[in-house]
Amino acid sequence: MDDIFQDEIVRAEGLKKVFTLSRKQQKIEKTGLTRKVAVDGLSFSAYRGEIYGLLGPNGAGKTTTLRMLSTLIKPDGGDAYILGHSILKEPAMVRDCVGFLTSELKLEAFFTPDYLFDFFGAMHGVDKDTLASRKKELFSRFGIDRFAQVKVGDLSTGMKQKVSLVISIVHDPDVLIFDEPTNGLDVLTAKVVTDFLAELKGMGKSIILSTHIFSLVEKLCDRVGVIIDGKMAQEGSLQALCGEKSLEERFFEIYHSLKGEIV
Amino acid sequence: MKLLALIKKEFYRFFHDPKLIVTILLPGIIIFLIYNVIGAFMNETEPVNYDYKVCVAGTSATSGAFTALVGEAVKESDSKVEFTVSTAEEGKAAVEKGEADACLVFSENFGEAAGGSVEIYYDGARDASSSFYGIASAVLQASAMRFAVVGHNFETTENLGKTVFAGLLPFLVAIFIFSACMSVTLESVAGEKERGTLATILATSAKRHEIALGKILPLSCISALGAASSFLGVALSLPKLVGTGFGVLGGYAFGHYALLFLLILSIVPLIVSAIACVSTLSRSVKEASAYTSVIMILVMVVSILSIFLSSLGNWYVAVPVLNAVISMGKVLGGELAIWQSLVSVGANLLYTALLVFLISKMFSSERIMFGK
Numbered sequence: 001m002d003d004i005f006q007d008e009i010v011r012a013e014g015l016k017k018v019f020t021l022s023r024k025q026q027k028i029e030k031t032g033l034t035r036k037v038a039v040d041g042l043s044f045s046a047y048r049g050e051i052y053g054l055l056g057p058n059g060a061g062k063t064t065t066l067r068m069l070s071t072l073i074k075p076d077g078g079d080a081y082i083l084g085h086s087i088l089k090e091p092a093m094v095r096d097c098v099g100f101l102t103s104e105l106k107l108e109a110f111f112t113p114d115y116l117f118d119f120f121g122a123m124h125g126v127d128k129d130t131l132a133s134r135k136k137e138l139f140s141r142f143g144i145d146r147f148a149q150v151k152v153g154d155l156s157t158g159m160k161q162k163v164s165l166v167i168s169i170v171h172d173p174d175v176l177i178f179d180e181p182t183n184g185l186d187v188l189t190a191k192v193v194t195d196f197l198a199e200l201k202g203m204g205k206s207i208i209l210s211t212h213i214f215s216l217v218e219k220l221c222d223r224v225g226v227i228i229d230g231k232m233a234q235e236g237s238l239q240a241l242c243g244e245k246s247l248e249e250r251f252f253e254i255y256h257s258l259k260g261e262i263v
Numbered sequence: 264m265k266l267l268a269l270i271k272k273e274f275y276r277f278f279h280d281p282k283l284i285v286t287i288l289l290p291g292i293i294i295f296l297i298y299n300v301i302g303a304f305m306n307e308t309e310p311v312n313y314d315y316k317v318c319v320a321g322t323s324a325t326s327g328a329f330t331a332l333v334g335e336a337v338k339e340s341d342s343k344v345e346f347t348v349s350t351a352e353e354g355k356a357a358v359e360k361g362e363a364d365a366c367l368v369f370s371e372n373f374g375e376a377a378g379g380s381v382e383i384y385y386d387g388a389r390d391a392s393s394s395f396y397g398i399a400s401a402v403l404q405a406s407a408m409r410f411a412v413v414g415h416n417f418e419t420t421e422n423l424g425k426t427v428f429a430g431l432l433p434f435l436v437a438i439f440i441f442s443a444c445m446s447v448t449l450e451s452v453a454g455e456k457e458r459g460t461l462a463t464i465l466a467t468s469a470k471r472h473e474i475a476l477g478k479i480l481p482l483s484c485i486s487a488l489g490a491a492s493s494f495l496g497v498a499l500s501l502p503k504l505v506g507t508g509f510g511v512l513g514g515y516a517f518g519h520y521a522l523l524f525l526l527i528l529s530i531v532p533l534i535v536s537a538i539a540c541v542s543t544l545s546r547s548v549k550e551a552s553a554y555t556s557v558i559m560i561l562v563m564v565v566s567i568l569s570i571f572l573s574s575l576g577n578w579y580v581a582v583p584v585l586n587a588v589i590s591m592g593k594v595l596g597g598e599l600a601i602w603q604s605l606v607s608v609g610a611n612l613l614y615t616a617l618l619v620f621l622i623s624k625m626f627s628s629e630r631i632m633f634g635k
Contacts, residue, residue, distance in 0.1 A: 067633075070466060071466075072462065073629040073633055093468075096468040100466050104459055105459060105462050105463040106458055106460050106462070107463065108455070108458070109458075110276060110279075110280065115275070120463075120467065123265055123268055123469050124467055
C-alpha cells in the first residue's frame with residue numbers, strides 16, 4: 001500500500017439499511033414485499049488523499065450509503081467512522097468534518113450565492129475572516145463572483161451546481177461525499193467539477209464519489225467499490241479490479257455473474 | 264451563533280420579499296377599510312332629536328357641574344334633557360318602567376380627591392336610553408378627574424359597546440393571529456421541507472433544537488406583526504362598525520392593554536409551533552394546508568365556545584388558545600383578570616416549549632424528514 005493510503009479516514013463496517021415500502025412504492029417496485037433491504041452489510045474504507053468510487057446501477061444502494069455516511073439517515077445495522085467519529089454516536093461531529101453534495105439537498109431559490117455562503121458558513125461555525133477569504137478564493141475559482149448577487153432561482157443548472165459545490169465545502173471539510181456530482185451538467189461545467197475533485201484530492205482530502213459513469217471513475221478514482229443490490233460485489237484499485245479490461249467490461253462481467261442476463 | 268444565523272435568515276427572507284410583507288400587513292388595512300365602509304352604511308341614518316328624561320340621585324355641587332356638562336353635550340347633539348332629582352331606587356324603577364331614559368347615581372364621595380363613582384342606569388333596548396348612556400359615559404370618561412363610571416343596563420341582552428369588544432374581538436383576534444401564523448409558517452417550514460432546502464440545513468452541524476427555535480422565534484415575531492396589523496384594523500374600525508364611537512377604547516386602562524398584549528404574545532408562538540409541527544409532519548405545503556385547516560376550525564370553534572364558557576370555572580386557563588381567548592374577553596369586558604391572564608400566558612408558553620421540543624425531535628426523525 002502506498003504511503004498516501006496509510007491514513008484511514010472513512011471506515012464503513014457492515015452498514016445496513018432497510019426501508020419499509022408503502023403500497024404505492026410496492027406497486028412501483030412491482031413487489032409484494034413490505035420491506036426492502038437497500039444496503040446489506042456494506043464495508044469499505046477510504047484513505048487520506050484518495051478518491052473512492054462507489055459504482056453501481058440505479059437502486060443499488062449508493063445514495064443510501066452516502067446519506068448514511070453524511071448522517072442524514074441512520075443505519076439499521078453496522079456503523080461507520082469518519083475521522084474516528086461514529087455516524088451513530090457523534091453525528092454532529094461527523095457533519096462538521098464532512099461536505100455532502102447531492103441533488104437531494106437544495107438551496108433556497110430566494111437567496112443569493114453570497115448570502116448562502118455566509119449563512120452555511122455560520123451554520124458550520126466558520127469564523128468571519130476565514131469565511132471571507134474562503135469566499136473570495138472559491139467564488140473566484142468557480143467564477144461565482146460574476147453572479148454572487150443573483151438569486152439562486154435565477155441561475156442556470158450549471159451555476160447552481162457550482163454554488164452547491166462551493167457551499168458543501170464552505171467549512172473546508174476533510175471528507176467530501178459527492179453523489180453523482182456531474183449529473184445534468186453540460187460538458188464544460190462537468191469538467192470544472194471533475195478538475196476540482198482532482199484538485200481536492202491533491203490537497204489531501206478524502207473523497208467518496210458515487211456515480212454510474214465509467215469514464216468518471218476511470219479518470220478520477222483510486223479505488224472502486226462495485227455495489228449491486230446493496231452488497232459490495234467487488235472492491236479494489238482500478239488496476240486490481242479491471243486488469244487489462246475496461247471498467248465497463250469488468251462491471252458487466254460482475255453484474256452478469258451475480259444477476260444473470262441484463263434486461 | 265448558529266441560532267442567530269437561522270433567525271437572521273428568516274427575517275431576511277421576510278423583509279426582503281415585498282410580497283410577503285404585503286401578505287402579512289394587507290389584511291389589517293383591508294379589514295379597517297371594509298369595516299369602516301360597512302359601518303358608514305349601517306350607521307347612515309338621519310340624526311334623531313331626543314327629549315331625554317333623566318333622574319339624578321346623590322346630587323352635590325360637583326355632580327351638578329357634571330350633569331351640566333352632560334346637558335351641554337346633549338344640546339350639541341340637537342337634543343334636550345330634563346334632569347329630575349330623585350332617590351336611586353325611584354330613578355331605577357322609572358328607567359325600568361320606561362318613564363325615564365336614564366338614572367345617574369353619584370356616590371357620596373363623588374368629586375373628592377379619593378375618586379368616587381357614578382352609576383348610569385339605562386335600558387339598552389330603547390334608542391333614547393342607549394343614546395343618552397353613550398353621551399353621558401363619553402362625557403364622564405373624558406373628565407380629567409379620577410372616578411369610576413359604571414353602566415347598568417336593564418336590557419336583557421348586554422349593551423353593544425364593550426360586549427362586542429368582549430365577545431367578538433377575542434374571536435376575531437384568534438382568527439387573525441391564526442391566519443397570520445399560517446401564511447408565514449406553512450411557507451417557511453412545509454415549503455422548505457418540500458423544496459429540500461430544510462434538508463440542507465439538517466446536513467450541517469446545527470443542533471436540531473437550534474433549527475426548531477431558529478424557525479419558531481422569527482416566525483412568531485413576523486406573525487405577531489401580521490396579527491397586530493389585523494388587531495389594529497379591527498380595534499380601530501369596530502367602534503365605527505357598531506356605531507359606539509371611540510369612547511369604548513378609552514374605557515380601558517393601561518393594565519387592560521398590557522394584559523391583552525401579553526395574551527396575544529403568548530398565543531402567537533403557540534399557534535406558530537402547532538402549524539410548524541403539522542408542516543414538519545407533512546410532505547408538501549398542500550398537505551400541510553389541509554391539516555392546518557383542521558386546526559383552524561378547532562381554533563374557531565374554541566374561540567366561539569369561549570363566549571359561552573366564560574362563566575364556567577377557572578379550568579379554562581389550562582386549555583391552550585381557549586385560555587387566551589376567554590382571558591381577552593374578560594379584559595375587554597373591563598375586568599382586570601390578572602392571575603387568569605398570567606397563568607394563561609404561562610400555560611401557552613409551556614405548550615409552545617413542548618411543541619418546539621417535539622419539532623426538534625421530528626427534525627431528527629429520518630422517517631419524517633426523509634421518508635418517501
